[in-house]
Amino acid sequence: MFVSTYRITKFAFQNFWRNFWLSVITITMLVMTLVTVNILLILNYVTDQAISSVEDRIEVSVYFEQDTKQETVDSAVSYLRGLSQVRDVVTISPDDALKRFTEQHKDSPVVLDSLNELGGNPFGATLIVKAKEAQDFTQILDALENPQFRDAIREKDFSDYQQIIERIQGTTERIRFFGLVIMGIFIAIAILIVFNTVRIGIFIHREEIGIMRLVGASNWFIKAPFLLEMILLSLLAILLVVAIIYPGLAALEPKFSFFFANDSIGLIDYFEKNGLRIFGIEFGVLVVLTLLSTSLAMRKYLKV
Amino acid sequence: MIKFKNVSKMYPPNIVGLEEINLHISAGEFVSIVGQSGTGKSTLAKMLFAEERPTRGTIEIGGWDITNIRSKDVPVLRRQIGVVFQDFKLLQKKTVYENVAFALQVAGVMPRRIREIVPAVLNIVNLDKMHERFPTQLSGGEQQRVAIARSLVHQPKVLIADEPTGNLDTLNSREIVDLLQRINEFGTTVLLVTHDREIVNRIKKRVITLEGGTIVSDVEQGRYKL
Numbered sequence: 001m002f003v004s005t006y007r008i009t010k011f012a013f014q015n016f017w018r019n020f021w022l023s024v025i026t027i028t029m030l031v032m033t034l035v036t037v038n039i040l041l042i043l044n045y046v047t048d049q050a051i052s053s054v055e056d057r058i059e060v061s062v063y064f065e066q067d068t069k070q071e072t073v074d075s076a077v078s079y080l081r082g083l084s085q086v087r088d089v090v091t092i093s094p095d096d097a098l099k100r101f102t103e104q105h106k107d108s109p110v111v112l113d114s115l116n117e118l119g120g121n122p123f124g125a126t127l128i129v130k131a132k133e134a135q136d137f138t139q140i141l142d143a144l145e146n147p148q149f150r151d152a153i154r155e156k157d158f159s160d161y162q163q164i165i166e167r168i169q170g171t172t173e174r175i176r177f178f179g180l181v182i183m184g185i186f187i188a189i190a191i192l193i194v195f196n197t198v199r200i201g202i203f204i205h206r207e208e209i210g211i212m213r214l215v216g217a218s219n220w221f222i223k224a225p226f227l228l229e230m231i232l233l234s235l236l237a238i239l240l241v242v243a244i245i246y247p248g249l250a251a252l253e254p255k256f257s258f259f260f261a262n263d264s265i266g267l268i269d270y271f272e273k274n275g276l277r278i279f280g281i282e283f284g285v286l287v288v289l290t291l292l293s294t295s296l297a298m299r300k301y302l303k304v
Numbered sequence: 305m306i307k308f309k310n311v312s313k314m315y316p317p318n319i320v321g322l323e324e325i326n327l328h329i330s331a332g333e334f335v336s337i338v339g340q341s342g343t344g345k346s347t348l349a350k351m352l353f354a355e356e357r358p359t360r361g362t363i364e365i366g367g368w369d370i371t372n373i374r375s376k377d378v379p380v381l382r383r384q385i386g387v388v389f390q391d392f393k394l395l396q397k398k399t400v401y402e403n404v405a406f407a408l409q410v411a412g413v414m415p416r417r418i419r420e421i422v423p424a425v426l427n428i429v430n431l432d433k434m435h436e437r438f439p440t441q442l443s444g445g446e447q448q449r450v451a452i453a454r455s456l457v458h459q460p461k462v463l464i465a466d467e468p469t470g471n472l473d474t475l476n477s478r479e480i481v482d483l484l485q486r487i488n489e490f491g492t493t494v495l496l497v498t499h500d501r502e503i504v505n506r507i508k509k510r511v512i513t514l515e516g517g518t519i520v521s522d523v524e525q526g527r528y529k530l
Contacts, residue, residue, distance in 0.1 A: 001412075003414055003415070004412040208395060211395065214387055214393065215454065216383035216410075216458065219375060219376060219379070222410075
């Protein structure tokens with residue numbers, strides 16, 4: 001068994017070297033396909049981060065009347081927290097609201113003077129409501145129309161980020177669609193190139209294959225080197241992709257961070273944590289595709 | 305040993321390769337199969353190592369019905385049958401030793417065993433001193449002896465020689481036939497497919513004559529009649 005495995009491996013490497021330039025072209029095509037897949041993955045991650053970053057900033061500020069009782073505010077908080085669309089509710093007491101206002105306008109004596117003239121604290125309690133999804137805000141705003149505290153609410157302030165999110169999603173969908181089309185084309189080309197590589201490999205080794213059959217080599221022994229060669233090419237392709245992707249991420253990350261107000265989007269971190277899984281799955285799928293193509297070529301050209 | 309029962313081979317659309325062949329060859333026999341080109345000699349030989357399948361009839365070798373042999377069993381059959389062709393089928397980039405060893409390597413034989421078998425078979429064909437030469441450095445007769453040595457590595461029960469002297473001069477042809485006879489003396493059944501009159505007449509053993517895909521004569525110690 002060990003001897004046969006060694007000989008099959010030797011024949012696989014012979015196929016690779018005797019067919020060197022074709023092997024290079026095959027690997028290049030596999031690399032291009034995998035790079036496209038990874039660009040789509042990166043795009044997916046960045047979009048998710050962008051949407052979640054925008055969603056994080058969306059909130060409804062609910063300002064209560066100055067004389068609203070604490071129980072009314074508390075009941076509004078409980079009610080809102082009970083809604084499935086609500087992610088978080090932060091309560092700002094009238095005192096905190098005053099402090100915030102003073103802090104924000106500390107360089108504006110006119111505003112502070114006006115505040116002093118009013119005497120006392122003119123602010124009521126404020127609720128900052130964060131939703132799970134951007135589209136949930138309509139329902140939250142509707143919920144605030146509850147007669148139990150509707151009249152205690154002085155004002156609701158809501159910034160509409162829905163359009164921004166829709167724009168991000170729309171652009172991403174279009175890029176993703178083109179990416180998928182390009183990936184499909186690359187996969188088709190890669191399959192055809194693998195098919196052709198195996199065909200030429202069979203042609204180059206036709207004499208050896210003929211003799212192998214004649215002297216009683218098993219079908220598996222004849223076929224295995226071609227299958228192993230394609231696994232080898234897939235492995236080289238995935239290693240090259242890893243070597244391309246990580247430096248690429250290091251170069252891209254600062255550029256993305258620029259769009260995210262200098263916050264790291266964690267792209268490198270994401271690939272470091274999930275790299276083994278991502279590239280493992282990609283390698284697995286690639287091996288299945290190349291082996292499928294190899295099997296088709298062998299069925300057509302390798303009569304054993 | 306070898307039994308053909310009502311074996312026919314048809315090629316599309318309606319070409320007769322072999323028709324109603326009934327044949328029995330005992331173990332240890334030396335049989336020459338003769339006939340003009342296109343009479344089905346090679347087709348008959350190819351059926352013995354499952355390169356061709358019969359359209360009708362049954363073929364048995366050593367009690368094994370190989371008529372509809374499964375693809376995975378073909379290598380097992382071929383390790384029991386040595387085959388030699390007119391064009392030698394040697395790998396030009398391998399030495400004599402490597403060519404012979406190749407047959408054992410692809411069958412999964414251990415290196416130590418290969419080192420024992422290859423010199424032994426090269427000795428049988430009298431090429432032990434030429435084991436480092438490449439096929440291009442050998443005469444036609446020597447190349448055919450390498451092919452015979454390779455066919456012997458699995459100690460086959462049957463040796464099929466399909467026009468083994470077709471590319472050789474008279475002297476080399478005689479050497480090859482003498483070698484085949486020697487191998488036959490060791491107990492291996494030999495089937496010699498040929499249309500070389502002189503060789504057949506010289507062997508003086510069983511001769512089966514084919515014409516138009518059918519056996520027209522089967523004679524012990526026969527001669528080339530056509």
